[in-house]
Amino acid sequence: MVSTPWALPRLVVAAPASGHGKTTVATGLLAALRRRGLTVSPHKVGPDYIDPGYHALAAGREGRNLDPFLVGAERIAPLLRHGASVPTPADIAVVEGVMGLHDGAVGRRDYASTAHVARLIDAPVLLVLDTTAQGRSAAALTLGMAAFDPAVRIGGVILNRVGSPRHESLLRDALAEVGVPVLGAVTRAVEVAAPARHLGLVPVAERAPESLAIVAALAELVEATVDLDAVLDLARTAPPLTGPAWDPVAAVGGPADAERPLVALAGGPAFTFSYAETAELLTAAGADVVTVDPLHDPALPSGTRAVVIGGGFPEAYAEALAGNATLRAELADFDGPIVAECAGLLYLGRSLDGVPMCGRLDLTARMTGRLTLGYREALAATDSPVARAGEQVRGHEFHRTTTDPRHGEASAWRWDDAEHGFVSGRVHASYLHTHWAGHPDAARRLVRACR
Template sequence: MPAGLVISAPASGVGKTTLTLALARAWRNRGLNVQCFKSGPDYIDPAFHAAATGRASVNVDSWAMDRGGIAHLVGRGADADVVLAEGSMGLFDGVAARGVSGTGATADIAEMLGWPVLLVIDPSGQAQTAAAIAAGLRDYRPGVRLAGVVLNRVASPRHEDLVRRALDDAGIAVFGALPRHAEISLPKRHLGLVQAEEQAEIGKLIDEAARFVAEHVDLDAVLQSAAAWAPQPAANGLNVTPPGQRIALARDAAFSFVYPHMLEAWRAAGADISNFSPLADEAPDASADVCWLPGGYPELHAGKIAANARFRSGLRAFAETRPVHGECGGYMVLGTALTDADGVRHEMAGLLGLETSFAKRRMHLGYRLAELAAPMPGHRPGARLRGHEFHYSTIAAQPDTPLAVVHDATGAVIAETGSRRGNATGTFFHLIAEDR
């Protein structure tokens, strides 16, 4: 029977991902099968999980998914020895208004699955106060159980001793303490970690993290703190419809933000996926019946995309007879132009009138609920789509017919409506699931 554990923290940037990867690889090195999940809308971390475990990881999200969909996804851990769910942000951080089965908080997943929480605490700039924070998290919400803590970035043995004593007085187990160790720092950029597939040395970095954590953390005690878990049969899977029977999917360093559960659901429904690389100046597969451009980092490659005539002409030819859809960065590339961070304007595909700019960065972040005013690939007018938006571009022009009425998690209508023109559609949000 698998043992389940949630890895969380009081806030972002404390070391959840590094600890998750290290534990997963360390236990895998001991011969255990480890399955990871990511709580919340993060399309980067699952690839790191897969690199550490050798098993595909997917997102589980209480705001966008119902309990049946979450049970369906976590059921893949039934044959594992250890199942780790990495949280996002702080343990109780979600949105103000409840979604399908929760607010999107990591605590929702911990309570739903009955898995205890391993807290990563960074006591930099404090000592005994770290115990007060851990105790507050332990007692904040009935139904969420704390397994214990791992301290990260402790300054000295004396510092560690002060924090350990305070946690012991609070009745909270300390499984280990990690000194600062630059060799296991994961590189970052403006949308989060540099993606796993872009890091040639990712295997060595994870190995070093596993070695370092095994030296400073009681792996056996952590494993014993996990809850025995018997996966419950899911009454239903996710409500995800493939956009077509044969999908031409843009996949490279500029187009990589795809939730793994979406691709799996498309394939499970019988769709074929044909990848192509706009950065390699490839056109979409002419035999496909729909083209999908996911998000990613087009702003870092705008000059190359603008110069790749075969890609742009092939995409325009495809759109003459078949639907093309873009999400976030893909939506920007379907537009008329993209201005990069240096203020240079680059011509894009021109299938939509959208113009975006990174010259004056402005963060757009949050859950989105869209009610379609017109069809988009795989979804009918009136469909309610749940997704997540995260980018730093501003809209210079969005002249086409709006695709949807889009609300944020509070119910407020937002300006990022998406667009449609002919066979082309686009949204700023990344689709997670459709309401039933």
């Protein structure tokens, strides 16, 4: 496939570790640049669903993930180009990193790290530093972060949680010694915090008015404390993207026939965890995709042939989900294929913390104090609407709940020598989150199963 080089300005917002303020700076930059009249494309390294929601609110377009573990390193630059192209070409792309700059998948060195993605998209790094309780050491830390991988270019620093004008002056002088420009300084007094819960920030869809206020405050914070012209100059140092954009139609081979079955995709505040590419792939495979909100919609859209229920926070909305008894009953009897991940798994069970759910699967679920988190290399254990038995898939887990039983007689996946998830009739449900750009056959199989 021939592709015209695209001089897309871009940068990666990174940090030495989690908690330094990446999301604050990245979201504020997106909103501030948009206020300047620029079309900004927001991206997030890793599997996280929540930060892209804030990015989307700030940028006014879909927040998209760049995760080499889930989709393959070869798709990262094409997915960046695709995301920055739709619905219109962006003037700049801002990519928020994950964890520390060089932290990758466990046991795989820096694979799937922020540094890895920065290399794959050939973008300069803007390093956010929490400067609490440090002075000149901030320069040593920055120099070490840069020297650790010379292929990763740290083009500037944002000082966060600066204590005083004297503290800022000390930090600027130290960083000048190592030749790294300071592009902004945020004091502790003007920090803006988003509300959080047990799995991270509260998703945008759950707090729409408050989220809008937070994003507006972050834009004002960045406008007041960051040299936006210098940030733009840094982003423009990225060389042209030379490869083709990812194409959902090419990924699935196009629609199989003229019939377009209707696929309902769960959304709303209780089910916010979904990648933008899921709907794009289903559409490319020949489906018409409609969003349904299980909190409020009393029924599936007329003519629905399949249902996809992603992740989210059903535990926070259990009573409201239980109150929508007509939709629960319809899902219990629905004879088309159903694909459910994590929150969708809980919703299809008999109960969640004693509150009645759909009863489609013979399981109960409850909250625990234990966080299950990490990448998984899974093998499909049973033929289902989204995978062939024996197919290898990469995904991730992120939950504090457990089910009884842990898996069905026909399980969905195997990893670490154990069975996981449920395949019951035309239902495929498990805790595993997957990114369908990494295995587009899931969309193709689901649409074919509708027919």
